[in-house]
Amino acid sequence: MTLTNDDDGEKPITTLKILIIGESGVGKSSLMLRFVDDTFDPEQAATIGVDFRVTSMLVDGNRVKLAIWDTAGQERFRTLTPSYYRGAQGVICVYDVTSRSSFEKLEHWFSEVDTYTTKGDAVKMVVANKIDMAGREVSREEGIKFAKRHRTLFIEASAKTKEGVQCAFEELIEKILQTPGLWENDRPAFRLGQNTARQDDGYCGC
């Protein structure tokens, strides 16, 4: 499968809803803004309620529209939680590798996903963010072990240096498109490329 971010103005074959969740300050907004705008703000403000961005990607030459929902990690800003989850085909659950407590809260976030997602086969991904920073408190092995236990995709990333960011979104989108019945084809003539079937070991292959 070939994925690029170029916009050729072509009508999208489908629109996917991607939700980003996790504790406050782990870098959810930063990951979204790095992916959508290729920017990074070292003083990124906390999200109030939800932020929302639309972008698109080319998948095997076909345009896929992405509606990315960046939710607030702070409890006091988390209103209307069930509605955020409604219809999401992909959920990115973020922790900060320099914050053990943000990793330990992943169980809580996954139980919220199970409670609220309306699409039972929504694709889940764990993103271990801030790998550029010193003072790591969670090893890569621990992250992988957690992701294996929950049967989710896993990738380490840095919104600051860009490492892993593009790859995380690409991997998630690819997995969604490979899941029958999870998305609606708005242009039935569309066919995914022959090389979409790939070894599914849960790790980013980009």
Ligand SMILES: Nc1nc2c(ncn2[C@@H]2O[C@H](COP(=O)(O)OP(=O)(O)OP(=O)(O)O)[C@@H](O)[C@H]2O)c(=O)[nH]1
């Ligand atoms: N060094 C480093 N800093 C990061 C990274 N990602 C985010 N940050 C910083 O961490 C802080 C919090 O980032 P946000 O993107 O606002 O975190 P959030 O998860 O959206 O926070 P809430 O909106 O409160 O839920 C900001 O100062 C960011 O600049 C990263 O990969 N590396």
